[in-house]
Amino acid sequence: MLDSRLPLALDGGGLEWPAEGTIAVFNPAPEADLDGVPQDRSEIIHDLYPAHASWAARGYAVAVEGEGRYAAALVCLPRAKQQARAMIAQACAQSAGVVVIDGQKTDGIEGILKSMRARVDVHGPVTKAHGKLFWIEAPAADYFADWAAGPELGEGGFWTAPGVFSADGVDLASALLVDALPEKLGKHVGDLGAGWGFLSAHVLTREGVEAVHLVEAGHMAIECARRNVTDPRAVFHWDDATTWDPAHKLDTIVMNPPFHVGRAAEPQIGQAFVAAAARLLAPQGHLWMVANRHLPYEDELKTRFAQVAEVGGDARFKLFHAQRPLRKRR
Incomplete structure (x- = not known):
């Protein structure tokens, strides 16, 4: 964990923050302890709406994308390798001083450390709690330019980006x-x-649709969606789908909900999406949903809807059609 490695690096481990200037902190988990980073000199840079909002609520300065130059940077590795490299490239390009990289073994920290050692002098690492933290003095701004990545046109003519689901x-x-x-x-x-x-692009081909609300927590994902879904009936919301509150109830909801944040399956995330769908739909509304076959969503669906049917699927996935949301739990 970052909160066990960063203090060791700062307390006799050789890491020092610059005396002045803002420290950019890329991608910290909402529950992370940043006591080793002066709060009044830090800026949290986070793409995910719930984490972004959580850090703002804790009193931190927050941004979706860092701008300008920072005195130093701390990168908390995401799971996706390309996204991690792009984040390091951005941190190096924008930092005038030390760049610190922290991550768990399950996030690929070993591979990142090996790759960076082949290119620059690495200080540390501090190894603890199944992860590592190390740092480099900021190289030339474009030194890791080959690691930078953003939206690109991929299979089927759709724009995607590293770290976005189904990139x-x-x-x-x-x-x-x-x-x-x-x-x-x-x-x-x-x-x-x-x-x-992807789903919204197809929904817009259906007869009688006047508006499709795309609700997505990932800022990069919603920016890709803006490129892929250019129909004026599309309305984009960078928000948490489980708490989003539209002006009017919806006739239909379609969704392929996420089911993990880390590596382990977390079915409560999908269950929260089911509860949100019931809250957002009109009394005669419909939910169309796909899920991995092993995930336990049936009970939640039957608790939230008067009619629930499994309407197809295959060996890996199951399809549900639920109707008439219940306003009170049974």
């Missing part, structure tokens, strides 16, 4: 859901956890 192509579960959707979905449709917009 390498169309997700098989989402494709399965698209094939199951009826021709009529109502006037107002919501796509919860919209990602880069």
